[in-house]
Amino acid sequence: MGKGEQTRALILGEAVALASQVGIEGLTIGVLAERLKLSKSGLFAHFGSREGLQLAVVEAAQEDFVARAIKPALTEPRGLPRLRRLFELWLANLDLPERPGGCPLLAAAVEFDDQPGPIRDRLAAGHRHLLATLARASAQAVECGHLAADSDTEQLAFELFGLVLAAHHHLRLLGDTTALERARRGFAERIERCQGPAASLGPADAAGAIA
Amino acid sequence: MGKGEQTRALILGEAVALASQVGIEGLTIGVLAERLKLSKSGLFAHFGSREGLQLAVVEAAQEDFVARAIKPALTEPRGLPRLRRLFELWLANLDLPERPGGCPLLAAAVEFDDQPGPIRDRLAAGHRHLLATLARASAQAVECGHLAADSDTEQLAFELFGLVLAAHHHLRLLGDTTALERARRGFAERIERCQGPAASLGPADAAGAIA
DNA sequence: CTAAAAATAGCACGATCGTTCGTTTATTTA
């Protein structure tokens, strides 16, 4: 790795942290350069434009999320355990100490949801990817017999997304530390509903899936 | 109403619409003045500072939300009908034609959730108020026998919030027009869970509550 | 070790930001 990519990565690390507080639109080349003790122009040269920086920040945050939440979840066995792990890691991502402002991607999604351009496109793509990952994990849980065969996995993914958003909202705006626990309860009870009387499992399988 | 308050209201109307697209932080006195064909300084005088403008915009948006969603819902009879109406009006508020950027309060909440100050305080207060309104409506539904006596109304309010947030997210970022329908399904099924086998209703009451 | 190349710094630009101030126009009051 050349020196260029090295400092570029260093810049993006600080930029993602800063963006978690002030948002992607609040990111400023001057402030970022001052934090890193770089010159504005030196920093600027790495990205060619402000939008280039913003896009790079979004991509860095997305890669970080994949590395923190999605990839580790894949070590769990398919089905409910993996889905549960995914949800838990996702929640953990809302309150990282190195992200003082919460998840920068959620903030960016709200900031750019009505401003067409490459940033919005990238955010939407990542969003779709996460949604698909959730739905796939849910579908695998159905295949494994952990969830009822008639479960609507896309609806489930939608609602899990809602639980995380609500947790983020409550945690950050209200400082409500019970938010994460509420989200976990919502998850557990929502899953339970997919295992209702229609579920065609042996009791052993069902117990294993719940534990 | 003197001329001052009149134009002040006019300014805030345009400001709320603009803020729905660019956010509260994206609001600019210059741009706002140009849209209204006012001078920067003339507009500025109404609020004393940029933060004063931002705060006024938040308050105007909150009052508008109360007038659009909460107050009309109170015309419904207590209990489930009122809760249902509240949820429906809330969803309608996400996609108003005069708010091209969606709900400005949700956007503002994300923007300011980590920036202490009067704006954040005001947003948090409104948030708490809405949450309390949801929980109260749910509690009344329990009293009326529309929901099971052991329903956790605060947990319910939390999850309903999540459904709305998910709908907003999907609708605006992905342009997914099925998002509102997904939220409605989530609502219906979540309510159904509060009417489960533990519910001590006569069948007539239960049918009336569901219809 | 030296020359080519890459990375960073320094400086300046036009634009826009929020804000101040004095003036002018519009509105209300007497």
Next chain:
DNA sequence: TAAATAAACGAACGATCGTGCTATTTTTAG
């Protein structure tokens, strides 16, 4: 209608924004 008050304007300020240049330093390659 005349005086008093309120509202809106116009110009300017210092600061900061993103960005384009040219130098200077640092890293890499031969």
